Amino acid sequence: MPEPIPAALWPRVSAAFDEALALGAAEREAWLAAQPDELAAPLRALLQAHDSEAALPDLPALEATAALASPGQHIGPYRLIERIGEGGMAEVWGAEQVDGPMAGRRVALKLPRPGQRLSERLGEERALLIGLEHPHIARLYDAGAEAAQPWLALEWVAGRPITDALAGQPLRSRLIAFLQVLDAVRHAHARLVLHADLKPGNILVGDDGRVKLLDFGIARLLHTAGPRAFTPGLAAPEQQRGETLTVAADVYGLGGVLAALVPPPERSRALAAVIARAQAHEPADRYADVDALASDIHRLLDHRPVAALPQARGYRLACVVRRQRWPLLGATALLVGTAAALWQADSARREARRAEAANAYLLDLFKTLDRRAPDAAQPEAALRRLLAQRMARIEATLPTDPDTADELLRITATLHDYLGEASRSRTLSERRYALLKQRLGLRHERTQYAGMGLVWPLLAEQDLPASAALLAELDKALPARGLLRAEWWLARHDLRMRQGAAAAEREALLRQALARYAADAPDDSGHAATWLALSELQAATGHRAEALAAVNQALAHVAHARPYIASDHARQLLHRASLVDAPQDEARALQLLRGSTGLRAAFLKQPLATLIARRCASDVAAAQALATEAGLPGCPAR
Known part of the structure; x- marks a missing residue:
């Protein structure tokens, strides 16, 4: 078997290997003899391993030599347009589907070279790979064989x-x-x-x-x-x-x-x-x-x-200094800088303790979801019950370890928010904000984070005066840059939307938020959420092409967003499906929702109602089934 190849030789060996595979046996030997010594040895080993491999049982019809492909040729339901790539194992053609319900679709058609054997597992593997639905994976649409030519149809990707x-x-x-x-x-x-x-x-x-x-x-x-x-x-x-x-x-x-x-x-x-x-x-x-x-x-x-x-002390401290580089920069004496770094190291230790307590809290919470409990069949109800029980633990922790208690209070408020309980989330968030403001002051970053965390349940409850007052209070304390300012602009937009602001004002607010996210927090989940809000606004004002571009930006950010929120991802997919015919987006969105919030969350009513209405026009039975699952009205009587 071939030995690992030195990294410096990788590009040359890889290109030469593809070239060798395209040659006949006699030509290949002469070609190998002409190669430099440093390439010949690894190439011989690789080719020997390639030729001696024991394959799974072949499909006899695929053993014949396939005719050379040419533009205009029909293979399966596809018409070849132009060859776009080739290697030792296959040619790749740009092609157009000419038959079936997806006629007109552009695909990349991979045509394995003569002698490349497809096994009897073709159908099984095709079904497995077709099931890969992800925004960053080019999908395999279909595979088959015609006139001894096997083919694989893949999603066309321009890039x-x-x-x-x-x-x-x-x-x-x-x-x-x-x-x-x-x-x-x-x-x-x-x-x-x-x-x-x-x-x-x-x-x-x-x-x-x-x-x-x-x-x-x-x-x-x-x-x-x-x-x-x-x-x-x-x-x-x-x-x-x-x-x-x-x-x-x-x-x-x-x-x-x-x-x-x-x-x-x-x-x-x-x-x-x-x-x-x-x-x-x-x-x-x-x-x-x-x-x-x-x-x-x-x-x-x-x-x-x-x-x-290795987690050496100096390395950990250097990372802390990098995270806090702006506060530590400036004309400060060495002693002051060293003291600041040590303080930051202690702060990092306290952060680690809070994080460890939060992880243990969540783990304990979900381990306690007893299948024998009366509400075992209703996990959301069980989670609410357990959260209520855990409040006693938070109350007991507050006097002795307020930092840890604050973290647990934040988690509990967030969980209530995702359970659709805005009132309970608001109560807990208000308490947390008040405690931090009293203990640390409004200028402290943790207080400001708590304040922004309170804005969202206030908006969810439609308490617009309280939302406006809180945003005005935070505006005076927040820095002009950073994640919190980006969130502030997004929250300001949501408030003005509820107050009936014109589209131009709303778009200006969203673009302020996008500018801050792009500069200061590009991988925050709010970045993708802001692109979605802009797309929804543009769609509502008739700017369909701009809306599609914006939701594509949202989807480009959501996969690596921190934290990744499956329901946000699903909403973006549903919105894109409302702009273009994208059944794969609809299917992926429903899959994400069923695995996270379910289909009955309040914030899903509008996008799911739109989807149901679309399905009523083509498949009434499917639309009615989805409406029942989501708890929404079905198709109107005809």
């Missing part, structure tokens, strides 16, 4: 390889785009699908900034597990050895993509350690899964210590 598209972009922008890639791979792994060929050329970025992964799992369709299903030089060592693959192989590939995105001169010590762990030679030494890698990328973005580096 450039991620390394080209992001060249020259700030490091933070590249890391945020990489999080989109991680989210897509995580989605597939959860459905037991490996990519097995992760590389920059399989990751495109469109003009709207959205990342799309290509060829997800296609290697599984073309080949069984083993040395053939990879790009030489980019694959994990165990993949090159032909061993059974796990998620560790994709983690290795993701490390290679990250290394390509960030050249060595731009890598901090922490980022270099992240790449090294992802690309460790032994699978056991890599990140355990994509979530673990994503966690370290988020830590990099937040200037927190990464798990890939």
Whole structure:
């Protein structure tokens, strides 16, 4: 089996391997003899492994030599337009669907080369891959064979390889785009699908900034597990050895993509350690899964210590200083700077204690959802009961550990908000804001966060005077920049919308919020929410093209938003489906909602009513079933 290939040789070996696969046996030997020594040895090993692989049983009809493809040729329900790429295993054509309900759809048609054998698992694997529905995965639409020519129809993606598209972009922008890639791979792994060929050329970025992964799992369709299903030089060592693959192989590939995105001169010590762990030679030494890698990328973005580096005291302190770099800058003496850094380190320890208590609180809360309890069949009711019981614990903690009690109070108020209990959330948020204002003052950041947290339940209860008064109070204390100011602009818009402001004023407020999010908090979930609000406003005023562009921006941000909120993602998908015919968006949105809030949350009434009305025009039975599930009126009598 081939040995791991030095990184410096990867591009040359990869290109040469594709070239060799296109040659006949006699031509290949002469071609190999002409190669430089450093390429010939790894190429011979790879080609030997390729040729000796034992495949699954073949479909006899696919053993014949397929005719060369040409523009205008019909293959299955598709008409070939132009060849857009080729490699050792397949050609890729731009094609148009000419038959069936999706006639006119543009696709990328992958045509495996003669001799590339498709196994009897084609139908099974096709069903598995077609089920991958994610905004950052180019979907496999269908697969089949005609006149001895197998074909795979994939979503058409216009864009450039991620390394080209992001060249020259700030490091933070590249890391945020990489999080989109991680989210897509995580989605597939959860459905037991490996990519097995992760590389920059399989990751495109469109003009709207959205990342799309290509060829997800296609290697599984073309080949069984083993040395053939990879790009030489980019694959994990165990993949090159032909061993059974796990998620560790994709983690290795993701490390290679990250290394390509960030050249060595731009890598901090922490980022270099992240790449090294992802690309460790032994699978056991890599990140355990994509979530673990994503966690370290988020830590990099937040200037927190990464798990890939030993947690030395000096490194932790340096991260604290970076997170607090603006307060520590200026003409301060060394002693003052050192004292500030030590104070920040102590603050970080207290933050860690609060976070640990919050995690334990949530874990204990959900572990206590007893299946034998009378309300076991109604998890929302059970959660409300348990939250009420936990208030006694918060009350007991307040005098002795107000910081931890404050964190638990925040979590409890947030959970009530997501349960649709604005009144209870308001009561808890008002208490928290008052306690912090009394103890820390209005100028303290934690007090300001609590104040912004109170705005939303006030608006949900339509208490516009109280909302206006609170926003005016916060306006005087908040800095002009930062996440809280972005949230303030968004909340100001929501208030003015409820007060009947004109569209022009509302758009100006939303664009103020977007400017702050883009500059100061691009990966916050509020960024995507603001794009959705702008899209809804533009759609309501008849600017359909602008609305579509804005909701696409929302969807480009939501996958890597912190925190990721499934119901927000679903609302964005439903809104886009209201602008264009996108049944896949509707299906994905309903899937997200059923796995999170359910379909009866108050904030879903409008988008689901719109969806039901659309379905009434085409499929009354489906519309009625959805209406029943959502607790909304069905189709009008005809």
